[in-house]
Amino acid sequence: MNVRFRLRDGRAVHLLYVSDLTVNPDNWNPKKEEIKAKILMHPADKAKFNKLVAERKAQITDMYNAAPDKSILTSAWLKAEMKKIVSPDEPEVRPIYEVMSSHSARRAFSGNMYDKVQDLTWSVPLPVTKKAAKPSTVTA
Numbered sequence: 001m002n003v004r005f006r007l008r009d010g011r012a013v014h015l016l017y018v019s020d021l022t023v024n025p026d027n028w029n030p031k032k033e034e035i036k037a038k039i040l041m042h043p044a045d046k047a048k049f050n051k052l053v054a055e056r057k058a059q060i061t062d063m064y065n066a067a068p069d070k071s072i073l074t075s076a077w078l079k080a081e082m083k084k085i086v087s088p089d090e091p092e093v094r095p096i097y098e099v100m101s102s103h104s105a106r107r108a109f110s111g112n113m114y115d116k117v118q119d120l121t122w123s124v125p126l127p128v129t130k131k132a133a134k135p136s137t138v139t140a
Helices: 043-066 075-086 102-114
Strands: 002-009 013-022
Touching: 002 043, 013 043, 013 075, 043 075
Parallel strands: none
Antiparallel strands: 002 013
16 A cells, blocks of 8 residues: 555645555554554664655655645645655656647647658549539529
8 A cells, every 4th residue: 555645734725645655554553654663574674664754744744834825735736746856857747738729739630640641642643534513503
């Protein structure tokens, strides 16, 4: 199970963050917020994990305290900010609707596909008809 962090500030703010840190729920002490002392585990690994949890808690608290307007903060904001800290080299992935309008997307798609479609005017000659085209009339 992934370690989850919750930050509450009165009734107005309730932020949740699910981290990439995983732990067996039976090995977790919710009161101390660390791995239980009686769990058989290498002490260095246990200390390293507990230190990571404490660092994440401190990072979340620091980000929250540094935010100028706390009333607009959401769990999505917290997730995005933590992603910047945990994996700064990973490129930001945003939905296409935030990056490009539908008109630009259609133009980009057709522009990208233009070279991939066979040009029919060069490969297949059009039939030549000898009759002249007659204009059609519409009667009301």
